Amino acid sequence: MWHFSPDGLSIFSPSGDILKEHSKNVLCPKYSSWDGTESEDCYYYTWASDGHEYVWAGSMAGDHVVQVFDIDTGDYAGYIDTCSTPLDLEYHPVRKEMYLRCAQEDTAGGNPGEIDVFTSASLSVDLPMVKFNATTRPYGRLAIHSSMGPIGYSLAYDQNYITEMDLSSKSVAATYVIPDAYGGYDTTYSPINQHLYFRSRVCCTCNSTDADVESCGRGPGTPVLVTTGPSKSDVEQIGVCSGGCEGSPADTIGVVEFDTVNKVFVDNHNILEGTGWGADPVASPDGKWIVLLPNDGGQYVRVLEAGKNGESSGSVVRDVAVDFKGGSPGKTVVSDVAFIQDGDREILIVGANTDNYVVLVDLNSDSFETQKLNLSPMAAESTGGGERAVEWAVGTDYVWVDGGEAEEVYILKIPQGIKSATVDRTLTDLAGGNILFVNNYERLRAATASHGSIPSASSSVSMMSQDGANTESSSSNSNTLSVVGIILGAIGFIAGVGALIMVNQLKSASTLAAVVTDGNNLETKQFDNDL
Numbered sequence: 414m415w416h417f418s419p420d421g422l423s424i425f426s427p428s429g430d431i432l433k434e435h436s437k438n439v440l441c442p443k444y445s446s447w448d449g450t451e452s453e454d455c456y457y458y459t460w461a462s463d464g465h466e467y468v469w470a471g472s473m474a475g476d477h478v479v480q481v482f483d484i485d486t487g488d489y490a491g492y493i494d495t496c497s498t499p500l501d502l503e504y505h506p507v508r509k510e511m512y513l514r515c516a517q518e519d520t521a522g523g524n525p526g527e528i529d530v531f532t533s534a535s536l537s538v539d540l541p542m543v544k545f546n547a548t549t550r551p552y553g554r555l556a557i558h559s560s561m562g563p564i565g566y567s568l569a570y571d572q573n574y575i576t577e578m579d580l581s582s583k584s585v586a587a588t589y590v591i592p593d594a595y596g597g598y599d600t601t602y603s604p605i606n607q608h609l610y611f612r613s614r615v616c617c618t619c620n621s622t623d624a625d626v627e628s629c630g631r632g633p634g635t636p637v638l639v640t641t642g643p644s645k646s647d648v649e650q651i652g653v654c655s656g657g658c659e660g661s662p663a664d665t666i667g668v669v670e671f672d673t674v675n676k677v678f679v680d681n682h683n684i685l686e687g688t689g690w691g692a693d694p695v696a697s698p699d700g701k702w703i704v705l706l707p708n709d710g711g712q713y714v715r716v717l718e719a720g721k722n723g724e725s726s727g728s729v730v731r732d733v734a735v736d737f738k739g740g741s742p743g744k745t746v747v748s749d750v751a752f753i754q755d756g757d758r759e760i761l762i763v764g765a766n767t768d769n770y771v772v773l774v775d776l777n778s779d780s781f782e783t784q785k786l787n788l789s790p791m792a793a794e795s796t797g798g799g800e801r802a803v804e805w806a807v808g809t810d811y812v813w814v815d816g817g818e819a820e821e822v823y824i825l826k827i828p829q830g831i832k833s834a835t836v837d838r839t840l841t842d843l844a845g846g847n848i849l850f851v852n853n854y855e856r857l858r859a860a861t862a863s864h865g866s867i868p869s870a871s872s873s874v875s876m877m878s879q880d881g882a883n884t885e886s887s888s889s890n891s892n893t894l895s896v897v898g899i900i901l902g903a904i905g906f907i908a909g910v911g912a913l914i915m916v917n918q919l920k921s922a923s924t925l926a927a928v929v930t931d932g933n934n935l936e937t938k939q940f941d942n943d944l
Contacts, residue, residue, distance in 0.1 A: 414806060414813055415487075416822070417470055418846025419454035424487045427806030427813075427850070429824050429838045433487040440489065444475030460847060461502035461511065465855030466533040469511055471499030479513060479529075481536055484853050490536060496524040498550075503557035505565075508580060509533050510540070514555035514567060518544065527551065528567065530583065541583040545569075545576065554600035556609055561602075561673055568597035568611050570655045575609070575671060589676060593640040594666055595654045599693040603700030603719040608679060608726065609671040610694040610703055616654040617663035618644040625661040629653050641665045642690075660708030660743035664691035668705055672723050680725035685732045688712050689743055697752045697761075698807075702776065704750055704761065711737030711746030711765055716774075716781070731781050733774055739767030739795060751803040751812055753827065760831055762805070764814055766797035771814055773831040784831040788814055788823045789839075796821060804848040811837070817845015 414425045421437040441455040452474075459471040467490065468482045477499055478492040496515035504511050513529040526542030545551060551569035563580040573594050579586040591597060596614040603610070616637040617625035625644050629652070636649040642663030644650065658664060667683030667690070684692050684707035692705035692715065703726055705715040718729040740746035746765045753760040759776040769789050775782045789796050796816035804813045812825040826837035 414804070415460070415468060415849045415851050416843065416846050417455070417457040417460050417849070418844040419456070420844045420846075421455055422470075422482070422487075423843070425840075427809045427811040427824075429822075429840055435482075435487075435489055440480060441472065441474035442476075457847065459499055459502045459513070460849050461504055462849065462851045463504045463509070463511055463533045464506060465853055467536075468849070468851055469502055469531070471495070471502060471513060473498060477515075477519070479511075479531065484851060493531060493536060494522065494524065495519075495529045496527060496542070498552075499529075500552065501555045503555050503565075505557050505559060505580065507559045508563070510580070512555060512557050512565065512580075514553060516552045517550045518542075528555070528565075528578065528583075543578050543583050543585065545585065552598070553596075554598060554611070556600050556602045558602050558604055560604040560607060564673070566600070566602075566609055566673065568600050570596045570598050570614050572596050575611075577676075587676075589671070589678075591666075591669060592678065594669070595640075597669065598655075601694045601696040601703065602673075603696050603703065603726075605700040605719040606722045606724070606726070607673050608719065608722070609673055610668055610682075610696065610726075611671070612659075612691070612693050613664075613666035613669050613681075614655040615639075615641050615658050615663050615666060616652055617642065617658035617661045618650050618652040619657070620651060624652070625663045626653070626657060628657075630657050639663060660689055660691050660745070662690060664708065668692055668694045670726060674722055677723075679723065680727050682715070682717060682727055682730075684709055684715055685713055693745065695750055697754065699754060702752070702761070706745055706747040706750070708743050708745050710742045710744055711735065711740035711767060714747060714750075714761075714763055714774075716761070716776070733761075733772075733781050733783060735763055735765070735772045735783075737765040737768040737770070737772075740765070748797065748801045749803040751805045753805050753812070755808065758827075758830065760827065762803050762812055762814075762825075764797070764801040764803040765795075766799060766801045767795050768797070769795055769816075771803070771825070773827070773834055775831050782831065784834065786825065786834050786836070788816065788836060789819065789821070792819065794818075798845050800845070802847045804850055806850050807852070813848050815845060815848060820844055822848075 416423045421440050422435040424433040437455045443453045446452045456473040457470050462468045468484055470480045472478050472480050477497055479495050480492045481490040497519045498516035499513050501514040511531045515527050518526050526544035528543035530540040532538050553567055553569035556566040565578040565580050567576045574588040574590045577587040594613040595616050597611045600611040616639050619626045619629035619634045634651040637652040637654055638649050639645055642665050666681050670679040672679050689709040692707040695704045703717040713732045716731040717726040719726050737746050746767050748766045749764050751762045761774040763772040770785045770787055773784045796819035798818035802815040810826050810828045814823045820843055822840040822843050823836050824838040827834045
């Protein structure tokens with residue numbers, strides 16, 4: 414488990430034992446914040462693993478860079494200068510390229526585009542960037558997946574079209590206008606039907622008794638064309654657009670479903686009628702489930718099941734009552750979800766920033782049975798703060814939930830179904846941050862091919878370099894195999910975080926220490942999985 418926070422990077426076993434730390438003094442230089450105050454905290458917004466070589470993190474601490482860490486040892490490999498305001502990292506495993514969505518080009522700094530591209534083959538290779546033709550800070554998201562081949566997609570909050578990118582030529586290939594929308598933002602993708610799901614952005618009226626929203630935000634509002642909701646008109650009205658209209662009566666488009674094969678819009682999905690408008694979409698790692706996180710103050714989550722290509726995912730819809738407290742009508746309360754998918758179990762874990770409960774949903778039950786679990790029974794107020802991250806240690810029984818307001822992390826243990834869930838451990842004095850579960854899947858596949866099968870999904874030994882602990886070089890691969898055999902026999906395949914040892918092709922037999930930990934990982938960052 415990799416924990417990125419203002420204090421730097423800490424790497425843990427899934428059960429909560431510390432393995433390695435990088436302090437902010439090492440990773441992040443002192444800099445002036447947007448308001449002119451001096452800061453020495455790290456500032457991460459996006460993070461991802463390539464599954465075989467590195468873990469990447471977009472940093473906005475001073476200079477905007479991507480920091481790179483060795484996937485096996487956790488060592489800091491260095492940083493790469495990038496475009497302005499790195500927002501979203503997505504990896505293409507077939508091309509072995511990491512794609513970064515920025516909010517703006519930085520031509521003066523040598524980054525003339527909004528999509529930066531890196532190769533895991535060499536950190537020194539400078540690949541061409543994808544440029545959106547002199548746009549002005551187009552905040553947006555990215556969708557990259559091996560099932561789409563050499564094609565990727567991007568959305569922007571202030572552009573009413575989807576941008577299709579040719580990943581081979583690193584250029585814009587096409588655009589597709591989103592009907593009635595001002596733009597699009599939060600994005601997810603399902604490889605099951607090869608459909609893109611994204612939140613639409615609209616314009617709305619403001620600052621009047623019958624307006625869509627009470628406040629125009631920081632300014633007095635401007636003349637805008639409202640194309641949705643009760644204030645829809647062909648005449649411009651005083652209003653705002655994009656984020657200020659989320660959850661308003663104008664947010665009627667909701668989540669847009671787009672077929673990337675036939676290049677057509679399939680459907681729109683909103684939330685339970687009478688509870689509000691608008692939602693953010695999140696897909697399960699395998700793409701089977703699409704969860705809508707609604708602007709309803711914390712009443713429900715809506716679960717769609719991906720169907721066939723070209724067909725709407727709206728044919729199977731479940732509204733699951735989560736009943737979080739402390740939220741305001743029209744606001745998004747659910748801040749993150751995680752999925753346990755291990756063959757026997759399909760469990761959705763829902764976390765909210767206003768509530769110290771998490772809700773577990775059994776997706777295998779006909780009624781989508783739920784169970785609530787209090788993360789911190791002694792706390793009177795929510796420990797979530799502005800956000801609450803949730804992450805499954807794939808292949809194990811552990812789920813991590815962030816409590817940034819209290820500087821805590823809650824480690825849940827779910828040995829069976831949802832009723833078996835308990836808070837197994839609480840880590841304290843951890844600055845609020847984000848959590849990524851990491852494993853070396855190239856080695857995992859190689860070990861599987863070498864041995865025919867692996868005893869269990871959670872059987873792993875990591876090779877994590879630690880301060881003051883290094884192994885001596887083996888004289889031959891056969892000696893290494895013998896040592897590995899002894900370790901495996903002695904611990905009975907105890908789970909490990911990081912990389913499963915590739916028995917017949919070790920990346921290096923030197924400067925690595927075997928560490929017995931808990932679990933192995935599917936890359937679930939945001940929670941997309943190409944592997």
